[in-house]
Structure formats: C-alpha cells, structure tokens
Amino acid sequence: MTYETTRRTVLLTTGATGAVALVAACGGGGDDNGSTSTSSPTGQETAGRKTAGRDLASTDEIPVGGGKIFKEEKVVVTQPDQGRFKAFSAICTHMGCTVTTVSDGTINCPCHGSKYHVADGSVAHGPATRPLPAEHITVEGNSVRLT
Structure with a gap:
C-alpha cells in the first residue's frame, strides 16, 4: 500500500x-x-495576489488625506496631500490581518487596533511596532497603477 x-x-x-x-x-x-503561487518573468504573481502593471484606480477615487484598500491585491493606496500618492501592503505587521479602513489620516487594522500613518505607513498606534511595507505604484494622468 x-x-x-x-x-x-x-x-x-x-x-x-x-x-x-x-x-x-x-x-x-x-x-x-x-498548487503554489509563482512569479512570472514580468514579476506578476499568478495566484491572484499583486499583479504588476495593473490599473488599480483613477486618482479621483483616492481621497486627499485618506486612501483606498484593494483587498484582492493586498495593497492600500493613499493620497496624504493633493497629488501625492503612496502605496503600502494592506497586511498588518502585527499579526498579519488585512487592514479594512482608512480614516482620519490612518490606515486601520480591525484585529487588534493597530493604525498606520497614510503619509509613510509608520505606526501611529500599536500594538504593531513595524511600519507597513511600501509598494510600488506609478501615477500617469488620472491612472494609479501597481508596478
């Protein structure tokens, strides 16, 4: 047998x-x-995670002083100041939960209350002790694209 x-x-x-x-x-x-998640020669992951080169949103969908979470891509895009866009991992550095809201200048995790600054992903309120890792985006015209 x-x-x-x-x-x-x-x-x-x-x-x-x-x-x-x-x-x-x-x-x-x-x-x-x-099944496994693998990377293609272009850096795209094939199991439904981050997809490089994909348009995420138009710039007017990202509020100034706030942001928008892209659950499928596990990315949060913020606009701390008019015309300045940032992107971070949407995975909390405390226990790996996905952040769910962006409000009052912070990216918020529902699991244990960690909050991160929209401007740089740094910890605004623990228990997390490490910032959200930066993600790469480009803004061309009115389009925000994950790169």
Missing part, C-alpha cells in the same frame, strides 16, 4: 514543537492540492 505524504499529514504526525517549526518554514507555499 502506498501513502502520499502531504503537509497536513506531516503536521499531524510531528507533534506540537515540530509542527510550529514546520509551519514557520513553510510560510507562503501552496495548499494540500499542490
């Missing part, structure tokens, strides 16, 4: 200590059916 070893099987049989180490080493692989 032949048995196929999957990540789930290994996790179930290695015990708590081994499972924690294995999970930490696995971060970002695929699921148990063998």
